[in-house]
Amino acid sequence: QEQLVESGGGSVQTGSSLTLSCAASGFFVSDYCMAWFRQGPGKKREVVGVIDKDDYTTYVEAVRGRATIAKDNTRTTLMLQMNNLKPEEGGMYYCAAGRPYWCRAWSVDSTSFTYWGQGTQVTVSS
Numbered sequence: 001q002e003q004l005v006e007s008g009g010g011s012v013q014t015g016s017s018l019t020l021s022c023a024a025s026g027f028f029v030s031d032y033c034m035a036w037f038r039q040g041p042g043k044k045r046e047v048v049g050v051i052d053k054d055d056y057t058t059y060v061e062a063v064r065g066r067a068t069i070a071k072d073n074t075r076t077t078l079m080l081q082m083n084n085l086k087p088e089e090g091g092m093y094y095c096a097a098g099r100p101y102w103c104r105a106w107s108v109d110s111t112s113f114t115y116w117g118q119g120t121q122v123t124v125s126s
Helices: none
Strands: 003-007 010-013 018-025 033-039 046-051 057-059 067-071 077-082 091-098 120-125
Touching: 003 091, 018 033, 018 091, 018 120, 033 067, 033 077, 046 067, 046 077, 057 067, 077 091
Parallel strands: 010 120
Antiparallel strands: 003 018, 018 077, 033 046, 033 091, 046 057, 067 077, 091 120
16 A cells, blocks of 8 residues: 655754655655645645656755755655755645656646655744
8 A cells, every 4th residue: 555654844943954754655756756745834735846757856946956855775765855944934744646747846736646645744933
């Protein structure tokens, strides 16, 4: 059974860095378009970045240069490193797996993905 489990969330101060992990079971993350999403309080779930099956990464403009998505060598874990975090970037972070037509941050949304984790909470205090 396909499952995703996120971890690594917590409370940090503005300007800090954080690394989130997403453990996959029942499939390899290298076989899917993998994404990280963020959902702030009262807001819709929005993509942060994606990594395709060839490990090509793309990010939304707001995090470009501060976010890094990568897979580990076991092909079962997805990671998101965020640097210089801002208060507005707090929220629930979700990883997702899917097979959209084009795996790019600007071409996908939440409907593009089939499997979701339960999320991990990130709080950024000013």
